[in-house]
Amino acid sequence: MVMGSVAFIEERQKFNMGLGIPAGSLSVLAAAVSIHTSRGWGVTSGTGAGAAVALIWVASGCLLITLIIQCCRTILDPPGFDHGDGPEEDSKPSSRDLVVIACVQIALAAATLLSAVVCARIDYSA
Numbered sequence: 632m633v634m635g636s637v638a639f640i641e642e643r644q645k646f647n648m649g650l651g652i653p654a655g656s657l658s659v660l661a662a663a664v665s666i667h668t669s670r671g672w673g674v675t676s677g678t679g680a681g682a683a684v685a686l687i688w689v690a691s692g693c694l695l696i697t698l699i700i701q702c703c704r705t706i707l708d709p710p711g712f713d714h715g716d717g718p719e720e721d722s723k724p725s726s727r728d729l730v731v732i733a734c735v736q737i738a739l740a741a742a743t744l745l746s747a748v749v750c751a752r753i754d755y756s757a
Contacts, residue, residue, distance in 0.1 A: 632656060634739060635698075638732045641725075647701050648729070651736055654694035658743050661687040665750045681755075688747055695740045695747075702733035702740075 635651020664684050709726035 632659070634732065634736050638729075638736065641728055641732060648698070648705060648733060648736055650694060650698040650701060651740075654691060654698050654740065654743075657687060657691035657694060658747070661691045661747070662750060665753075685751075688751060692744060692747055695744050699737055699740050702737045705733040706730055 632652055632655030635649050635653075635655055638647070638651060639649030661684065664687060668681070668684060709730050
């Protein structure tokens with residue numbers, strides 16, 4: 632969520648790599664529900680709770696994959712300057728900074744997807 636906020640600010644309020652904000656929020660929510668309904672906490676998990684956890688993890692996974700794709704697009708085609716004279720150059724984000732933010736977000740999204748797979752394995756193991 633923090634890197635999504637940084638990207639949102641750096642991109643001048645464009646919601647490209649800012650997808651990290653809702654992706655991170657859903658991941659935190661999915662992990663919290665997963666922990667709450669897991670066997671180790673003494674809460675009985677019914678079919679409804681299992682379906683809710685699965686739905687939240689799927690939504691989180693879709694947003695994370697979308698974020699990875701958007702970050703790859705930013706790395707492959709970073710927004711650059713026209714090198715023209717004008718005041719709008721100061722308002723454009725630095726392409727180097729956006730590429731660094733995109734790389735960090737890809738690493739964090741991949742780690743979150745891996746942890747989601749581990750949580751799903753724990754939640755749905757027999």
